[in-house]
Amino acid sequence: MDRSELVDLLTPEGFRLLDSLPPWDAQADVVRLVSGLRAQGHPAGLVASVLSQSRLRAKAESKFGEFASRMLFTDAGLEQATRLSVAALHAGRYSAAGISRVADLGCGIGGDALAMAALELEVTAADTDEVTAAIASYNLAPFTSATVVNARAEEVDLADVDGVYLDPARRTAGHSETERLTKASDYSPSLDFAFGLGERMPTGVKLGPGFDRSLIPAQAEAQWVSVDGQLVEMGLWFGALARPGIRRSALLLGRAGTAELSADADSPDAEVRGLGEYLYEPDGAVIRARLIGDLARELDAGMLSEGIAYLTSDAAHATPFATAFRVLEVLPTDEKKLKAALRERGIGTLEIKKRGIDVDPAQLRKRLQLKGTASATIVLARQSGKHVTLLVERV
Numbered sequence: 001m002d003r004s005e006l007v008d009l010l011t012p013e014g015f016r017l018l019d020s021l022p023p024w025d026a027q028a029d030v031v032r033l034v035s036g037l038r039a040q041g042h043p044a045g046l047v048a049s050v051l052s053q054s055r056l057r058a059k060a061e062s063k064f065g066e067f068a069s070r071m072l073f074t075d076a077g078l079e080q081a082t083r084l085s086v087a088a089l090h091a092g093r094y095s096a097a098g099i100s101r102v103a104d105l106g107c108g109i110g111g112d113a114l115a116m117a118a119l120e121l122e123v124t125a126a127d128t129d130e131v132t133a134a135i136a137s138y139n140l141a142p143f144t145s146a147t148v149v150n151a152r153a154e155e156v157d158l159a160d161v162d163g164v165y166l167d168p169a170r171r172t173a174g175h176s177e178t179e180r181l182t183k184a185s186d187y188s189p190s191l192d193f194a195f196g197l198g199e200r201m202p203t204g205v206k207l208g209p210g211f212d213r214s215l216i217p218a219q220a221e222a223q224w225v226s227v228d229g230q231l232v233e234m235g236l237w238f239g240a241l242a243r244p245g246i247r248r249s250a251l252l253l254g255r256a257g258t259a260e261l262s263a264d265a266d267s268p269d270a271e272v273r274g275l276g277e278y279l280y281e282p283d284g285a286v287i288r289a290r291l292i293g294d295l296a297r298e299l300d301a302g303m304l305s306e307g308i309a310y311l312t313s314d315a316a317h318a319t320p321f322a323t324a325f326r327v328l329e330v331l332p333t334d335e336k337k338l339k340a341a342l343r344e345r346g347i348g349t350l351e352i353k354k355r356g357i358d359v360d361p362a363q364l365r366k367r368l369q370l371k372g373t374a375s376a377t378i379v380l381a382r383q384s385g386k387h388v389t390l391l392v393e394r395v
Contacts, residue, residue, distance in 0.1 A: 002131065003130060003131055004045070005045060005048070005049045006049075006131050006134055006135070008043070008045055008046045008049055009046070009049045009050065009053065009072070010134070010138070013042075013046070014046055014049065014050060017037070017042060017046065017047075017050045018050040018053055018054065021050065021051075021054045023058070024054045024055050024057065024058035026055075026058075030051070033051070034047055034048075034051070037050075037051075053072060053073065056073040056074075056075065056078055057069055057071070057073070059078060060073055060078050060081075062083075063078070063081060063082075063083045063084060063111070064081075064083075064084050064111070065084060067084065067114075071109070071138075071139045072109070072135045072138050072139060073109055073135065074109065074131065074132060074135065077108050077109035077132055077135065078109065080108055080167070080169075081108055081109055081111040082111045082112050082115075082167070082206065082233070083111075083227060083232065084111065084114075084115060085227065085253055086225055086227065086232065086233065086253065087111050087112045087114065087115035087116075088115045088118075089225075089251075089253075090112055090115065090116075090165065090204060090206075090235070091112070091115040091116040091118070091119045091121065092119070093204065093237065093241050094116060094119075094121060094163055094165075094202075094204075094241065095119050095121065097163070097202060097240040097241055098162075098240070099121070099162040099163040099202055099240065099241075100121055100122060100162060101121070101122040101124075101160060101161045101162045101163070102116055102121050102122070102123050102124070102161060102162070102163050102164065102165055103123075103124045103126065103156055103158055103161045103163075103164045103165070104116065104123055104124070104125040104126065104165045104166075104167075105126050105153035105156060105164060105165070105166045105167075105189065106126070106127060106128075106153055106166055106167045106168060106169060106188075106189065107125035107126060107127050107133075107136050107148070107167070108127060108132060108136065108167060109132065109135050109136055109139060110125055110135070110136035110139040110140050110146075110148070112165060112167065112206075113125040113136065113140055113146055113148075114139060114140060114143070114146075116146075116165075117140060117143035117145050117146040118143070120145060121145065122145045122146075123140075123143075123145060123146045123147070124147050124148075124149065124156065124161065125140060125146060125147070125148045125149070126148070126149045126150075126151045126152075126153060126156045127148075127150065127151075128150070128151065128152045128153070128188075129150075130150050133148055133149070133150040134150075136148045152189070153166065153188075153189040153193065154189055154193060158197075158201075162201075162202065163201060163202035163203065163204075163239075163240075163241065164197050164201060164202070164203045164204070165203070165204045165205075165206075166189065166194045166197070166203070166204070166205050166206070167205075167206040168187040168188060168189055168190075168191070168194060168205070168206075168207070169187060169188045191215065195217055195238075197238075198217065198219075198220065198236070198238030198239065199219075199238070201238075201239060202238060202239035202240040202241045203237075203238040203239060203241065204235060204236070204237050204238070204241055205235065205236040205237075205238075206233055206234075206235055207233070207234050207235070207236065208233065208234065209224055209225075209231045209232065209233055209234045209284070209285075209288055210288075211234050213290075216236065217236070217238075219238065219242070220236040220237060220238050220242060220247075221236070221237040221238075221241075221242035221243055221246050221247055221248075221249065222234060222235070222236055222247065222248055222249070222289070223235045223236075223237065223249040223250075223251055223289075224249070224250050224251070224284075224285040224288040224289045225251045225252075225253065225285060226250070226251070226252045226253070226283050226284055226285035227253045227254070228253070228254050228255070229254070229283065229284075230284075231283075231284035231285055231288065234288065243262075245264050246262045246263070246264065247263070247264050247265055248262065248263050248264075248265060248266060248267075248289045248290065248291060249261070249262040249263075249289060250262070250283065250285035250286040250288070250289040250291055250321065251285060252283055252285060252320055252321065254320075256320065259320035259321065261286060261289070261291050261294060261295060261321055262291075263291055263294055266289075266290040266291075267290060267291050267292070267293035267294040268293045269292060269293045269296070269303055269306070270292075270293050270296035270297060270301065270302050270303050270311070271302050271303065272302060272303045272304070272305060272306055272384055273301075273302030273303070273312065274312075274384075275304065275312055275327065275330070275383055275388075275390075276301070276302075276312040276313045276314040276315075276327070277313075277314055277315070277316075277326065277327055278301075278312065278313050278314070278315065278316050278324055278325065278326055278327065278395070279304070279310055279311070279312050279324070279325040279326075279327055279379060279390065279392055280295075280299060280301060280310065280311040280312070280313070280319075280322040280323070280324055280325070281309070281310060281322055281323045281325070281353070282295055282309055282311065282321060282322045283320075283321050283322060283323075286321050286322070287309045292309055292311070295311070295319070295321050295322060296311050298317075298319070299311060299313055299317045299319060299322070300313055300315070300317070301313035301317075304381060304382070304383055304384075305356065305381065305382040305383055305384055305385055305386075306385065307356070308355050308356045308381055308382050309355055310355060310379070310381050312327075316395050323394065324394070324395040325377070325379070325390075325392035325393060325394055325395060326392060326393050326394075326395055327390055327391075327392055328390075328391045328392060328393060329390070329391040330388065330389070330390060330391075331378065331389040331390070331391050332389065333387045333388065333389050335364075335367065335368075338368065338389060339367075339368045339369065342368060342370060342372075342376075343370075343371060343372070345372070345374060345376070346371075346372030346373060346374045347370060347372050347374045347375065347376045348370045348371055348372035348373055348374065348375070349370070349374070349375035349376070350365055350368065350370055350375070350376055350377070350378065351375075351376070351377040351378070352364060352365060352377075352378055352380065353377065353378070353379045353380070354379070354380035354381065355379075355380075355381045355382075356381055356382045357380040357381060357382070357387065359380060376391060376393075377391075377392050377393065377394070378390060378391055378392070379392055
């Protein structure tokens, strides 16, 4: 979306047309829909804009729920926006720390600022892109405590705020078809700027879950967040926003509720042990937070192999921090023998999980030429350093 498209959309005619559209249907005949709207006399540019917004609102429901139907988005803005459930936890940190005035630097379409404003925090939301800032202004319009400015993070006056939140741009500039930046030195604003703020005032920094751990400042609390099993972000918290005694945290959000595993440092891995009756696959947040050892001790489990994020034990223990599997059989590692073993069992649908093994599951599945009506899960990993293939079932 460029500036002219946004100007056309932000008109009474634009909003009437957008609100008149039926729910977005990805299978609908878009050409026919466009032709119908054009026949009603609507300009081509406006038709394109409202259909794009209708598509994005439908896509945004997974992040913003029912609020998505009253918001505006860009493709890139939605891709990078914080899920509302996670943004609410961010906002809660500021409120719990007694911080009432926050600068959201690099606010994007305003997801985090929206959650802060909903808790009646005073928010100054800034974005360097003019279109994105305008969309954030629209999304935050219902909140009198929120102000949006079109400015670079480094230019925002912080004299009247108690804390700062930053979501540095980790993709190339633009509103669609952006590319991920592979070097932390290319983030905007820079990490030096963000971490510098953390040294002098309460600061939160949202980063990707694969962020280089060697760059994490010693004084920060690092929290990896997983939503319904999907690892979505790593947050760094400084000053009053960092909880005493916690430097590593794995936070899991899901339909069953919220669960957290935390420690004052990386936990040492558990000892490697022989294969037990049960196998555990830790959640990605636990793995990234390097709290596998603590989880293993909670489960009375050991490592399947050194450096491999699978745990094994002789008993099943319920935990939100890992998926548990019952080990049914140890299958051959040789591909031809594995193929024969799966055919003997009539397995035609196969889930392949792997760690520490250089294999493409999709290509392996094709080579196995599966036949049969049964479905199964196999785990390709290392046991005490040696390749092992396990037939398992979820507990």
